[in-house]
Amino acid sequence: MRVQALPEKDMHESMDIYLCECSDRRCADPIGMTRPEYEAVPAVPVRFAIALDHENPEIDRVLIEKPRFATVESSMERGKDRSRQRSP
Ligand SMILES: [Zn+2]
Numbered sequence: 001m002r003v004q005a006l007p008e009k010d011m012h013e014s015m016d017i018y019l020c021e022c023s024d025r026r027c028a029d030p031i032g033m034t035r036p037e038y039e040a041v042p043a044v045p046v047r048f049a050i051a052l053d054h055e056n057p058e059i060d061r062v063l064i065e066k067p068r069f070a071t072v073e074s075s076m077e078r079g080k081d082r083s084r085q086r087s088p
Pocket residue numbers: 020021022023024027028029050051054
């Protein structure tokens with residue numbers, strides 16, 4: 001059976017840049033995430049998308065590790081602004 005091909009080009013180009021949300025408040029490393037990846041993260045308030053190897057083993061538990069970013073669940077809520085808007 002023939003399955004319709006996914007619009008591969010579209011998938012690659014729909015990637016957005018977000019800022020790392022690791023426990024280092026000064027960290028502003030960009031991470032590339034697609035829309036579905038981004039929307040899957042904030043389902044829980046203590047879940048964050050961070051750059052690879054930015055987890056703090058004492059408070060973060062890595063849930064998902066992708067080539068571009070990792071999703072962690074932290075034992076404490078970050079004081080970061082979660083609106084994810086670009087800084088002025
Ligand atoms: Zn970071």
